[in-house]
Amino acid sequence: MARSTRESILTAAAELMRRRGYAGVAMKDIADASGAPIGSLYHHFRGGKVQIAREALANAGAAYGLLIPAVVDAHTDLGEAVQAVFDQAADDMAASGLVNMCPVASVAAEVADTVEELRQTAGEIFDGWITGGTAYFVARGVDEGQARDLTTAVIGGLEGAFVMARTLRSVEPLRAAGRVLAPQYRGTILAVRERVR
Amino acid sequence: MARSTRESILTAAAELMRRRGYAGVAMKDIADASGAPIGSLYHHFRGGKVQIAREALANAGAAYGLLIPAVVDAHTDLGEAVQAVFDQAADDMAASGLVNMCPVASVAAEVADTVEELRQTAGEIFDGWITGGTAYFVARGVDEGQARDLTTAVIGGLEGAFVMARTLRSVEPLRAAGRVLAPQYRGTILAVRERVR
DNA sequence: GTCTATAGCGGGATAGAC
DNA sequence: GTCTATCCCGCTATAGAC
Numbered sequence: 001m002a003r004s005t006r007e008s009i010l011t012a013a014a015e016l017m018r019r020r021g022y023a024g025v026a027m028k029d030i031a032d033a034s035g036a037p038i039g040s041l042y043h044h045f046r047g048g049k050v051q052i053a054r055e056a057l058a059n060a061g062a063a064y065g066l067l068i069p070a071v072v073d074a075h076t077d078l079g080e081a082v083q084a085v086f087d088q089a090a091d092d093m094a095a096s097g098l099v100n101m102c103p104v105a106s107v108a109a110e111v112a113d114t115v116e117e118l119r120q121t122a123g124e125i126f127d128g129w130i131t132g133g134t135a136y137f138v139a140r141g142v143d144e145g146q147a148r149d150l151t152t153a154v155i156g157g158l159e160g161a162f163v164m165a166r167t168l169r170s171v172e173p174l175r176a177a178g179r180v181l182a183p184q185y186r187g188t189i190l191a192v193r194e195r196v197r
Numbered sequence: 198m199a200r201s202t203r204e205s206i207l208t209a210a211a212e213l214m215r216r217r218g219y220a221g222v223a224m225k226d227i228a229d230a231s232g233a234p235i236g237s238l239y240h241h242f243r244g245g246k247v248q249i250a251r252e253a254l255a256n257a258g259a260a261y262g263l264l265i266p267a268v269v270d271a272h273t274d275l276g277e278a279v280q281a282v283f284d285q286a287a288d289d290m291a292a293s294g295l296v297n298m299c300p301v302a303s304v305a306a307e308v309a310d311t312v313e314e315l316r317q318t319a320g321e322i323f324d325g326w327i328t329g330g331t332a333y334f335v336a337r338g339v340d341e342g343q344a345r346d347l348t349t350a351v352i353g354g355l356e357g358a359f360v361m362a363r364t365l366r367s368v369e370p371l372r373a374a375g376r377v378l379a380p381q382y383r384g385t386i387l388a389v390r391e392r393v394r
Numbered sequence: 395g396t397c398t399a400t401a402g403c404g405g406g407a408t409a410g411a412c
Numbered sequence: 413g414t415c416t417a418t419c420c421c422g423c424t425a426t427a428g429a430c
Contacts, residue, residue: 005413005414019310019311020307020310020311021218021220021306021307021308023218023220023221023307024220024307024308024311026404026405026406027405027406027407028404028405028406036414036415037414037415037416038406038407038408038415038416039408039409039410039413039414039415039416040413040414040415042406042407042408043413043414043415044413048406048407049406049407099310101306105306105357105360106306106307108360108363108364109218109298109302109303109306109307109360109363109364110217110218110220110221110303110306110307111218111221112360112363112364113216113217113296113363114216114217114221119363119364122364123364123365123366126361126364126365127365148373149373149376149377150377152361152369152370152373152374152377153354153373153374153376153377153378155357155361156354156357156358156360156361156370156373156374157350157353157354157357157374158357159356159357159360159361160302160352160353160354160355160356160357160358160359160360161353161357162357163302163305163306163309163353163356163357164323164349164352164353164356166305166306166309166310166316167305167306167309167316167319167320167323168320168323168324169320172349173349173353176345176346176349176350176353177349177350177353177354179346179350180346180347180349180350180378181350181377181378183381184380184381202395202396223422223423223424224423224424224425225422225423225424233396233397234396234397234398235397235398235424235425236395236396236397236398236426236427236428237395237396237397239424239425239426240395240396240397241395245424245425246424246425
């Protein structure tokens with residue numbers, strides 16, 4: 001159960017960055033939140049702050065990539081599945097005090113034009129989400145082109161609604177996005193599938 | 198034609214912040230980009246960096262609020278209008294080297310939990326966009342609830358797709374969002390209306 | 395109202411004892 | 413592998429000459 005120092009540093013960094021972005025988090029903040037002293041941060045991550053951010057984003061990206069399939073798994077109607085994804089996000093965000101935004105978009109928006117390494121890492125995560133989501137929907141019988149557009153739009157819709165929700169202090173944008181996106185997929189029945197992965 | 202010093206400071210700040218966010222822009226950067234020395238920034242904006250950001254966001258917010266109606270004005274089919282909004286955004290972004298993201302979301306995502314005054318300003322801008330967009334669609338015959346959801350989803354979809362587009366260095370997410378959102382509104386005919394405002 | 399110089403602070407990063 | 417002390421730089425903001 002005892003997580004390694006390395007792991008707790010990454011967890012703390014991801015948690016802080018999803019709230020305050022990249023520049024808004026100081027190495028000292030990560031040290032304090034993780035319980036490790038500054039020296040340990042540089043011991044475990046020679047590349048300093050950028051490296052910590054890269055690994056923290058990659059971890060968070062992998063974790064978040066599982067969420068959409070997990071929610072959709074419980075549904076056979078695609079419209080209901082889409083609505084459930086946005087409602088689940090709204091519930092999670094409300095439960096965590098309107099703070100539950102993934103760190104990937106937060107950091108990506110901020111550094112896309114300044115820290116090339118981080119842009120690239122975030123880009124790979126988005127790519128992975130799109131590829132993974134597309135494969136998931138294809139495995140459940142959706143046409144590939146449509147699966148890709150849907151996945152891209154859902155991810156973009158979630159990220160945009162997260163920003164609005166935090167700023168407006170209301171999860172209504174998430175629910176509205178669900179209400180708008182879901183109806184046209186109602187009646188599209190998802191195939192049962194072999195366990196993927 | 199000669200803009201005031203005040204105005205050029207705000208323009209420079211908005212331009213920089215839409216690319217680098219709030220923390221990523223230094224007062225010196227704004228001074229250099231606007232041509233005004235540091236002292237002038239504090240002369241015109243007693244509230245320092247936060248005040249400059251607030252006014253820059255408010256200006257940009259007002260300007261961006263006109264864009265969606267301007268694009269939709271040219272259409273009578275709501276589905277075509279929605280597609281046109283996303284395609285226009287994609288074209289603009291491509292034309293400007295994938296950098297044309299509005300500063301409101303950039304800054305909002307970063308400071309929503311840390312600089313309350315900026316969160317509030319950004320929140321007012323989102324509110325204004327939603328209210329204005331809803332009124333516009335209602336004036337063209339759309340049901341109020343649907344108009345509000347559509348406006349919210351379009352704004353969120355644009356902001357999320359902007360982040361993805363910059364990060365992936367491709368405008369494809371914007372076009373995908375349009376392809377997903379537009380179809381269900383195809384066939385909904387917008388009413389001609391008296392000039393609004 | 396314009397501009398320079400600088401104060402004062404907090405940032406990332408490092409060295410080196412333990 | 414842990415932790416402290418410290419360096420150096422760049423940031424916001426101010427003072428005050430012009």
